[in-house]
Amino acid sequence: MKILFMGTPDIAVSMLKQILADGYDVIGVVTQPDKKAGRKQEVKMSEVKQCALQNNIPVYQPVRIKDDYKGLMMLGADLIVTCAYGQFIPSELLEAPTYGSINVHASLLPKLRGGAPIHKAIIYGEKETGMSIMRMVKAMDAGAVMAQCKVRIEETDTAGSLYDKLAEAGAKLLSESIVKIKEGKAVFVEQEEEKATFAYTISKEEEFVSFDRDISKVYDHIRGLIPFPVGHGIINNKKVKFHKVRKVEKAIYSKPGEVLGLLDGGFAIAAVNGYVLIDEIQMEGKAKTDAKAFFNGAGKQLVGQCFL
Structure with a gap:
């Protein structure tokens, strides 16, 4: 043949x-x-x-x-x-x-x-x-x-x-x-x-991750874009990419998108009914790094601030 x-x-x-x-x-x-x-x-x-x-x-x-x-x-x-x-x-x-x-x-x-x-x-x-x-x-x-x-x-x-x-x-x-x-x-x-349902090619707009949703939707969005094209959030007018992620489902009282700090080795960001732990992260203009190194650098100053 x-x-x-x-x-x-x-x-x-x-x-x-x-x-x-x-x-x-x-x-x-x-x-x-x-x-x-x-x-x-x-x-x-x-x-x-x-x-x-x-x-x-x-x-x-x-x-x-x-x-x-x-x-x-x-x-x-x-x-x-x-x-x-x-x-x-x-x-x-x-x-x-x-x-x-x-x-x-x-x-x-x-x-x-x-x-x-x-x-x-x-x-x-x-x-x-x-x-x-x-x-x-x-x-x-x-x-x-x-x-x-x-x-x-x-x-x-x-x-x-x-x-x-x-x-x-x-x-x-x-x-x-x-x-x-x-x-x-x-x-x-x-x-x-x-x-029939449709899965059109990922648009630039779909690479943006909003935290104002249930934790499962946020988590699925981020992991669905790894390793390409990689999802991102915006904080202080800077784009931050999320290369590796875990999730924690629990009742929390933080605002969606609020940076919680370094928890269980991950850079924690609140969503609805839980938070994600970003284990590999990349600030705009910088190289990809692990959560601990990021937190000890630019990340510590972001605690309490919110992603858009």
Whole structure:
């Protein structure tokens, strides 16, 4: 089976590596164009491109695939597999392969369609999520589903740890699914549109953490943004990033957002019905540091003050 793979971030690498491990002929990899990143604005290639080059697979990087896909159709793929590619793909290309096209999505569809299902599963307080294999259609993550697997979200999970669990589960599910497709045993079931929810890409505004909410919502918000893009609060007109967090649920009488000091080794900030303990923290313009070092520096002067 000749497979054309389309993906961009690290989670897609797990899928590509599984396809290669299963012995399929990956005739090409389509990924987003290289882009400048970081303070030095150095050109960075996607994780999928790096993996493809390491395995001597031809790489294609159309700026706008809807205007530049004819050449991909001439590759003669038997199946297209996509995972977090990042652009809407023309129907003509999706329908060209013998076995059509499938997508690997990090949620239990129809829940959490969109570009940030892993982050949003935690932010929304979900107790479980999973991976779905579906037909590719023009609407976002709306295709018929052939396979799913569930993954539990632990109380201590961050977007990073959940990402790793889903990548492993998704690769196994994809491996099983391609076999079923090849053998003609795949059954695709249409999604129930009325049950659809959405997990759009994290906006800059969503990176701001408000403490004027129940402690569980504050905690889920912070851990759902770790290790990227990282949530922040604002105090004294300074942005403070929260890189590691715990929570304590208890009745307290402090104002939401009030800095309580150094408690149990963490930088404590009040919320409704409890407080968070920030174990790794970063003041604007400074390097990330542990709570104790932060408190002994700028943090001690913040006690009694409130985050916005």
